[in-house]
Amino acid sequence: MKKIQMVDLQGQYQQIKPQVDEALHSVLDSAYYVGGPDVKTFQSDLETYLGVKHVIPCANGTDALQIAMMGLGLEPGDEVITVDFTFAATVEVIALLRLTPVLVDVDAATFNMDIEALKKAITPKTKAIVPVHLFGQCANMDAVMEVAKAHNLFVIEDNAQAIGADYTSADGSVKKAGTIGNIGTTSFFPSKNLGCYGDGGAIFTNDDDLAHIIRGIVNHGMYKRYYHDVVGVNSRLDSMQAAVLRIKLPLLDGYCAARLKAATFYNDAFAASDKIITPVTSSYTTHVFHQYTLRIVGGVDRDALHQHLLDNNIPNAIYYPVPLHSQKAYVDARYKEEDFKVTNELIHTVISLPIHTELDEEQLTFITNTLLEFVSK
Numbered sequence: 375m376k377k378i379q380m381v382d383l384q385g386q387y388q389q390i391k392p393q394v395d396e397a398l399h400s401v402l403d404s405a406y407y408v409g410g411p412d413v414k415t416f417q418s419d420l421e422t423y424l425g426v427k428h429v430i431p432c433a434n435g436t437d438a439l440q441i442a443m444m445g446l447g448l449e450p451g452d453e454v455i456t457v458d459f460t461f462a463a464t465v466e467v468i469a470l471l472r473l474t475p476v477l478v479d480v481d482a483a484t485f486n487m488d489i490e491a492l493k494k495a496i497t498p499k500t501k502a503i504v505p506v507h508l509f510g511q512c513a514n515m516d517a518v519m520e521v522a523k524a525h526n527l528f529v530i531e532d533n534a535q536a537i538g539a540d541y542t543s544a545d546g547s548v549k550k551a552g553t554i555g556n557i558g559t560t561s562f563f564p565s566k567n568l569g570c571y572g573d574g575g576a577i578f579t580n581d582d583d584l585a586h587i588i589r590g591i592v593n594h595g596m597y598k599r600y601y602h603d604v605v606g607v608n609s610r611l612d613s614m615q616a617a618v619l620r621i622k623l624p625l626l627d628g629y630c631a632a633r634l635k636a637a638t639f640y641n642d643a644f645a646a647s648d649k650i651i652t653p654v655t656s657s658y659t660t661h662v663f664h665q666y667t668l669r670i671v672g673g674v675d676r677d678a679l680h681q682h683l684l685d686n687n688i689p690n691a692i693y694y695p696v697p698l699h700s701q702k703a704y705v706d707a708r709y710k711e712e713d714f715k716v717t718n719e720l721i722h723t724v725i726s727l728p729i730h731t732e733l734d735e736e737q738l739t740f741i742t743n744t745l746l747e748f749v750s751k
């Protein structure tokens with residue numbers, strides 16, 4: 375059996391090596407290391423794929439979130455609501471900009487923003503909501519947009535984990551994840567569903583004025599060369615990364631299908647176990663399985679399972695082991711433990727299994743058998 379990896383970047387590269395190597399060499403020969411034709415072409419390819427008016431590439435997914443908040447003109451003291459159960463980048467940039475993070479609990483079945491908790495958290499100071507499309511499926515965007523409209527709030531979708539997912543609104547219209555709110559952001563970190571070979575990110579919007587503002591912010595606040603109208607940052611997607619992404623974007627739907635196939639294998643294998651809760655996909659979204667995350671229940675020791683799988687050379691991870699409201703950097707007297715019941719429970723029960731485009735049936739069978747054997751002991 376091939377060695378099992380959490381994410382098999384080498385195997386995936388081998389499938390596209392000739393095209394990637396050629397594209398990288400052509401960037402080297404052109405000496406267009408920053409900017410240049412690959413970045414422009416990838417930007418427009420991604421606009422077409424997402425069906426969004428503007429894609430603004432940037433250096434990584436964390437910058438994308440920060441720049442989105444700068445672009446919306448959020449100011450110190452403004453409250454920004456996001457989830458307690460996500461990667462820290464989401465809350466980090468809120469704090470970094472001296473905005474006030476307001477963390478809310480998630481829904482146990484989908485791991486995404488709990489809409490009742492969102493409603494409860496709104497105050498006169500609230501300016502924006504940042505739903506995270508965690509693990510590869512969309513948050514309930516109809517509900518988020520309704521709350522935003524009622525309170526005149528901006529919506530920034532953190533789409534680092536769900537690029538390629540489709541969201542279907544109650545009116546039947548289908549949109550790509552990240553193109554529903556005022557702004558969407560994503561990451562091209564190597565292990566993400568659309569990963570480059572270094573760091574990369576992008577910001578999406580259908581708003582022409584906002585796109586113009588953001589294009590200046592990513593480039594030192596310049597709208598005319600050497601005239602700095604606003605305080606900006608330096609955040610670029612470089613040409614080598616764009617060249618890789620141009621090759622991988624047409625493969626994204628196939629990559630998502632391969633992840634879904636592995637996830638379906640897991641779901642079927644675990645369906646009969648009363649110790650395992652398999653991922654629940656909401657009716658309004660497709661799932662691109664950035665992570666395949668189980669909940670382990672019925673008295674099974676999750677941490678012992680984690681170790682047992684490692685002992686059998688099955689990589690696995692706890693996403694996430696600490697709620698953001700309990701992280702040293704983000705503790706705040708305003709938070710009450712009873713407002714985070716779900717996250718406080720999830721951190722003890724979740725476990726994420728290997729999920730990527732190169733898993734074969736022999737590996738999947740070994741993983742599911744090893745896990746089932748442990749939980750049925």
Ligand SMILES: *Cc1c(COP(=O)(O)O)cnc(C)c1O
Pocket residue numbers: 434435436437460461463464506532534535560561562563573574575
């Ligand atoms: C990966 C990730 C980010 C940050 O992306 P980087 O490119 O690593 O900066 C932000 N939010 C979420 C939910 C992520 O998973």
